[in-house]
Amino acid sequence: MTTINRRDFLKQTALSGxxxxxxxxxxxQLKKDTIIGHxxxxxxxxxxxxxxxxxKFPVNNCHEMVMDKKGRLFMVTDEPKNNILIxxxxxxxxxxxxxNLASAHGLSLYxxxxxxxxxxxxxxxRVIKTxxxxxxxxxxxxxxxxxxxxxxxxxxxTETAVAPNGDLYVTDGYGSxxxxxxxxxxxFIRKFxxxxxxxxxxxxxxxxxxxxxKGAEPTLLCTSRGHNxxxxxxxxxxxxxxxxxxGAFVCRPVIHGKNLYAGVCWSRKKYLEQMDNSGFVTILDExxxxxxxxxGTAPRYLDGELQLMVQQETIFxxxxxxxxxxxxxxxxxxxxxxxxxxxxxxxx
Numbered sequence: 001m002t003t004i005n006r007r008d009f010l011k012q013t014a015l016s017g018x019x020x021x022x023x024x025x026x027x028x029q030l031k032k033d034t035i036i037g038h039x040x041x042x043x044x045x046x047x048x049x050x051x052x053x054x055x056k057f058p059v060n061n062c063h064e065m066v067m068d069k070k071g072r073l074f075m076v077t078d079e080p081k082n083n084i085l086i087x088x089x090x091x092x093x094x095x096x097x098x099x100n101l102a103s104a105h106g107l108s109l110y111x112x113x114x115x116x117x118x119x120x121x122x123x124x125x126r127v128i129k130t131x132x133x134x135x136x137x138x139x140x141x142x143x144x145x146x147x148x149x150x151x152x153x154x155x156x157x158t159e160t161a162v163a164p165n166g167d168l169y170v171t172d173g174y175g176s177x178x179x180x181x182x183x184x185x186x187x188f189i190r191k192f193x194x195x196x197x198x199x200x201x202x203x204x205x206x207x208x209x210x211x212x213x214k215g216a217e218p219t220l221l222c223t224s225r226g227h228n229x230x231x232x233x234x235x236x237x238x239x240x241x242x243x244x245x246x247g248a249f250v251c252r253p254v255i256h257g258k259n260l261y262a263g264v265c266w267s268r269k270k271y272l273e274q275m276d277n278s279g280f281v282t283i284l285d286e287x288x289x290x291x292x293x294x295x296g297t298a299p300r301y302l303d304g305e306l307q308l309m310v311q312q313e314t315i316f317x318x319x320x321x322x323x324x325x326x327x328x329x330x331x332x333x334x335x336x337x338x339x340x341x342x343x344x345x346x347x348x
Contacts (some may be wrong), residue, residue, distance in 0.1 A: 005244075005305055025110065035314055036347060038299065041283050041292035043330060043345035044201040045212065045315060050075075050092040050198055050331075050341035055140075057082055059094060062333040062342050064252070065323035066109040068116050068132065073323060075330060075342060076107040076120060083120070084134065090094055091344070101126070106159040106207075112166070112250070119160040119168070133257065140170060140186055148188055149337035160253055163235055164218055171222065172230070173206040179222055191236030200239035203227050207252020210235075211260075213286055221253040243288050247309040248296075249274065256324035258286040263319030263332060267296065267310040278311040278318035279330060282344070294330070294345055295319075315344070335348055 034045045050062075059077040066074050072094060073087040077238030082096040083104045106121030114115065117137065120128045127140035143149040158173030166184030177195040182188055194203045203226025211232070212218045219240065220233045228248050232240040249266040259285070267278045290299035293309055295316050300307045318333040330345040 016129055032317070034313070035343070036315065037283075037294040038292040041294070042207060042348050043294050044348055046317075046344040046346060049344035050087060051091070051340055052085070052093055054339065055086060056273060057093060059085070059341060061320065061335045062334065062337070062340070063105050064107040064340065065331055065333050066107055066118070066232075067323055067325060068109060069111075071326065072105065073325075074118065074132070075333060076104050078102060078104045080124075082119075089340075099128065099130070099134065099136070104330065106157070106171075108160045108162065109341075110162040121157045121160055121164070122171070123156050123158065123174060125155055125157065140168070141180060143188070143191075146188065148180065152333075158205075159207040161210050161220070162325060163210055164176075164212075167235070169208050169220060171205045171208050173202075173204050173223070177202045177205050179205060179208060179220070179233075179237065190237055192233070199231070199242060200233075202231070206250075208254065209253040209255055211216040211253075211255060213255060213258055221255075221260070222253055223262075225249050225251065227267075230262075243284070244280065244306065245290065245309065246260055246306060248280075248282055251320050254322050254324065256328070259291075260284040260288065261322045261324060261330065263321050263334075264293075264311075265295065265318045265320060265335065266308075269308070271309055275311075277314075277317045279316040280311050281316075281319055281322055281330060281333070282309070282311075282314075328344075 007229045037043050058079050063076050075085045080100045080102050083095050083098040083101050087093040088255045101122040101262045103123035105123045108119040118130050125142050125196040129137040153172045154175040156174035157172045169178045172178050178191040178193045196228050202224045206223040206225045209221045210218050221230050224231050228245050230243040246265045247267050250262045254261045264280045266274050281294040284290050295313050297312045317337040318335045321333040323331040328347045332343045
């Protein structure tokens with residue numbers, strides 16, 4: 001397997017664009033009782049878990065999913081007829097509602113005063129707080145015209161995360177590549193990051209999560225998908241470290257227990273050979289070491305450096321998000337997957 005370090009990769013990304021290649025659709029076939037994953041993290045694949053009647057519950061892209069304290073699974077799609085689908089863990093539909101958003105993308109759940117709320121991000125520029133029934137509570141204003149972004153700066157938000165003190169972090173993952181921090185009342189505090197190849201900068205800051213796994217002060221994990229990385233920052237936006245995941249164009253970090261999970265939207269065999277229909281799931285332990293890649297090649301370290309990871313089983317197309325339940329089963333949402341519903345990975 002190709003040896004690559006982060007410094008060499010960044011040199012290449014600074015010089016070249018991303019090339020695309022395509023797997024044949026006929027490759028996406030699944031054998032009965034297929035088990036994927038590595039080590040202690042192996043799973044049985046259920047391709048049909050979330051299937052619904054598309055005439056009643058259509059989807060375009062199944063972007064993200066979260067689980068509430070009742071064990072219900074809320075999924076966001078960019079189909080305006082039903083932006084939110086609510087599943088039980090058997091795959092039965094419990095309900096749906098919509099805000100008529102044509103580009104609904106990000107979905108985060110958090111508790112405030114014993115009640116649960118959602119932050120929904122639409123790529124069209126809206127960042128909206130709702131209750132679990134879809135009632136809008138508040139909305140974050142577009143930073144253009146608010147003195148935050150200059151006129152003409154692109155704003156295409158992708159994700160949110162809420163800090164323990166109530167501060168809200170918004171990633172502008174398809175826009176100007178900043179993370180924007182607001183207080184609990186929606187007042188702007190700061191922005192950090194921006195487009196570039198320096199340690200503190202991003203290429204597609206697609207997602208963000210608050211990491212409190214080790215009992216220390218919380219930190220922010222931010223996706224830099226074009227860099228095949230998660231980047232860690234203080235809650236004030238000071239850069240701390242990069243977790244390099246060579247080959248994996250990761251989406252948002254999802255923390256469950258001691259582990260970190262992510263959907264991989266694409267993988268690559270060479271520096272910049274971004275391959276269509278090449279997604280998988282990656283799982284990191286509490287020390288940020290990759291321990292399993294369901295649907296991908298086994299993680300391998302050489303002299304302490306993680307080696308290139310690519311899709312191995314042609315089960316997934318583009319893994320956009322994962323949700324982990326109380327039994328550590330994984331629900332996989334996909335982008336650009338022929339309007340298919342989520343896939344369940346049952347841990348074995």
